[in-house]
Amino acid sequence: MLDEESPLPETAADVEDLARRLRGHIDQLGVMVPNEEPALRHAQQLGSAGVPDGYVPSRVYLVQLAKATRELAATVGTCGQQRGRCRWTPRINVLRGTVFALALACLVLAASVPRT
Template identity: 50%
Template sequence: MFLLPVVRPGRRVSLVGLRRRLGLVRAEVTVAEVGRDQAVAAAETVLLVLDPGSCLPETARDVEDLKIRLHGHVLELGATLSAGDPVLAAAQKLSLTPLPEGYLPSRVHLVELAKATGCLVRAVRNSGTVRPARKRPLLPRRDVVRLIVFAGALISIVLASSLPRLP
């Protein structure tokens, strides 16, 4: 279950601060994140916007980040539904409209987009066509690559020094 951090009423927290508190800012991907499905990730983002205990985004960049994130969820979940689905059409229409200027209109648009994404999540769960999230390719860490290059250089030096010299 996704739990939001406790923030005192009236206190503003930026989206970056929320990411830090939620532990979303990290360089490595854990096994739990790889196995998550798209509907759960979208539901968490919707909850981040619509939960009564969560703070409104403080800056215009935070609103833009959440809009981009919700638009990505609409695209990912939209691939699992049929193209003529009215819930999908409404969510796509809202996600493609640009953010209005001003503090209040942009937040209202964000809330409407989150509600449409929540309806899309429910539609995908009811259809039963949730795909697992894409797995990131397993790449070696930087230290391992350095060690391999060093070992290769050392082996080539030893081989070069052990060969007889040509006259």
């Protein structure tokens, strides 16, 4: 990530390379937090945008992308300390479907037992 004292990239190829690397970091960190996490959404939105043309706009974009990546990394660290908060929880329809499938399996099992 970019540090406060890091020199800005000089060429457009350097900018593209650094943006690609930051996007890779966002992808790697994104699997460690829930999809609903605001830091992840913000970082992904910035990462999906193209690098703007021009010297100043492209460097501003890189700084914003680096800050979003740093914020996402901090969120991953927070999730590691508060394990209960960042666990995946199934959506209500997944739970309903699971209960329905279990009930149907019990009904089929009960119907297949011979009566004496």
